[in-house]
Amino acid sequence: AQTVTQSQPEMSVQEAETVTLSCTYDTSENNYYLFWYKQPPSRQMILVIRQEAYKQQNATENRFSVNFQKAAKSFSLKISDSQLGDTAMYFCAFMRPGGVRGADGLTFGKGTHLIIQP
Amino acid sequence: KAGVTQTPRYLIKTRGQQVTLSCSPISGHRSVSWYQQTPGQGLQFLFEYFSETQRNKGNFPGRFSGRQFSNSRSEMNVSTLELGDSALYLCASSFGLNTEAFFGQGTRLTVV
Numbered sequence: 001a002q003t004v005t006q007s008q009p010e011m012s013v014q015e016a017e018t019v020t021l022s023c024t025y026d027t028s029e030n031n032y033y034l035f036w037y038k039q040p041p042s043r044q045m046i047l048v049i050r051q052e053a054y055k056q057q058n059a060t061e062n063r064f065s066v067n068f069q070k071a072a073k074s075f076s077l078k079i080s081d082s083q084l085g086d087t088a089m090y091f092c093a094f095m096r097p098g099g100v101r102g103a104d105g106l107t108f109g110k111g112t113h114l115i116i117q118p
Numbered sequence: 119k120a121g122v123t124q125t126p127r128y129l130i131k132t133r134g135q136q137v138t139l140s141c142s143p144i145s146g147h148r149s150v151s152w153y154q155q156t157p158g159q160g161l162q163f164l165f166e167y168f169s170e171t172q173r174n175k176g177n178f179p180g181r182f183s184g185r186q187f188s189n190s191r192s193e194m195n196v197s198t199l200e201l202g203d204s205a206l207y208l209c210a211s212s213f214g215l216n217t218e219a220f221f222g223q224g225t226r227l228t229v230v
Contacts (some may be wrong), residue, residue, distance in 0.1 A: 035218065043206060045221035091161065097216050104174055105151050105163030106210075106219065 006109035021077045023092030040088040122222035136197040143211030150192040155206040
């Protein structure tokens with residue numbers, strides 16, 4: 001079974017600063033997908049970024065980028081120029097590829113509560 | 119394009135009752151999965167449907183069941199409700215088995 005660990009329950013930074021959220025995972029799979037989701041107070045889960053394990057290049061989406069270290073099983077999220085609207089719970093998630101046996105669904109970490117201070 | 123729609127948004131039920139939650143996926147998406155979110159256990163995978171077939175199920179008792187219709191809409195049912203079933207139930211849809219999941223706003227179930 002896969003496990004996902006987010007070691008920072010809560011983080012607080014000033015607006016416009018850069019912040020990095022940590023995530024480690026454990027799996028025996030070689031091919032898989034990693035995601036960061038954001039859950040603001042509205043409770044809707046919003047996909048932030050996706051990384052395929054077979055890709056060495058780190059994914060980026062505007063102010064969001066990841067540092068994917070496959071050998072270390074580490075998948076951190078960097079938010080640049082943080083904004084008040086970035087305040088939310090951030091979840092790291094793992095997914096095995098689906099196929100004939102079906103998809104396992106996402107395995108989530110416990111989340112990091114990120115607070116952006118004005 | 120409309121997002122994932124879950125109904126109802128809020129529910130209050132009594133122990134022992136049963137409940138049915140509904141999820142309408144994004145148009146064209148064929149995979150629907152369900153998650154339970156609680157403060158203690160976090161987000162846990164319930165089950166996943168693809169083309170009306172349950173492809174996989176998480177570690178939940180048989181009281182939790184679901185189905186998917188030919189238009190990809192999905193329902194989940196919880197029978198004999200327990201206090202511990204109080205949670206936010208999230209539905210997610212994706213185009214295929216290996217594509218990213220898009221979530222609805224959830225149904226907040228309170229069992230009293």
